[in-house]
Amino acid sequence: MVSDPTRLRLLELAAARRVSLARLSSMLGKNSSYLQQFIRKGSPRKLEEQDRGMLARFFGVDEAELGASKENSYDAHPPAMAERSRRRSWIDVPRLAVGASAGPGAMADGEQAFDTICFSGRWLRSMGLQPEHLSTIVVSGDSMEPSLRDGDEILVDRTLRALRDGIHVVRLGESLLVKRLDVSRPGIVVLISDNPAYPPVECAAQDMAVVGRVVWKGGRI
Incomplete structure (x- = not known):
């Protein structure tokens, strides 16, 4: 009892x-x-x-x-106490009005936050993530299937660090792309799609900028 x-x-x-x-x-x-x-x-x-x-x-x-x-x-x-408790537990991460293309390339014509997604502050800390360096964007296209699908929301860590294995959002010219990176050759970066229908793309390192590393995804089942 x-x-x-x-x-x-x-x-x-x-x-x-x-x-x-x-x-x-x-x-x-x-x-x-x-x-x-x-x-x-x-x-x-x-x-x-x-x-x-x-x-x-x-x-x-x-x-x-x-x-x-x-x-x-x-x-x-009391609203003030409720708001303090909410801020202590949850972090509002901005959703940006751009798409990272998993296909031919999305134009990066605007990066204004239009909404937020709440993440557990404790979970973010356990992942070693700093809220001020995070944003979410939507995947467009199918070149990263099955890892990422068209319409998936991805959490991007924009902390500056040395490149490592994993999926990254990169800026190539006027486009944003979401790809795996091969940096094994000096001065050359290879953008790799998980979907074998899309061949790798080589580019000079100075022509590409890494926006951030993809650390989480969410989407419809």
Whole structure:
């Protein structure tokens, strides 16, 4: 029988919203049994700060109801406190109004942010990524299939660093391209498509600029 007030409150909130513990666990990015074990087996002993905050926002309650001390809790009602908690947990990454071509080449005629996508600040830190160096753009074309498909959203890390294996967004003339890079020959860069229907493209290193490395993708199934 569950007797801990925090665990009982979580059960009550889940029942009131008619949402399963497994679904809530998945929302947190955890194993489907995560919250079941928290409530029934006491493991973990307490919810992590980010998980507790996400659940509090989902249910529209103060974090203190889920085990936080009152001074550190998320209050569902005062807007300033809610906004501070949101900023602590989530990072708004700009979506740019350009497409990186996985085909013949997209014209880079504008790089204005028109929207944002929220990423977990903890996840970004675990990936070694700095929010101020990130942006997202849309893939256009099929030359990088099956790795990237037309319409996929990609997260681009614009941190300056030595080239390494992986997929990059590059600027070639007036176009943005998303390709794998071969820099094994001095002064020459080979742009490689994952789709074998597209042959490699060679260019002089000075004719190409690396915009950033692709570190994440998202798209429709």
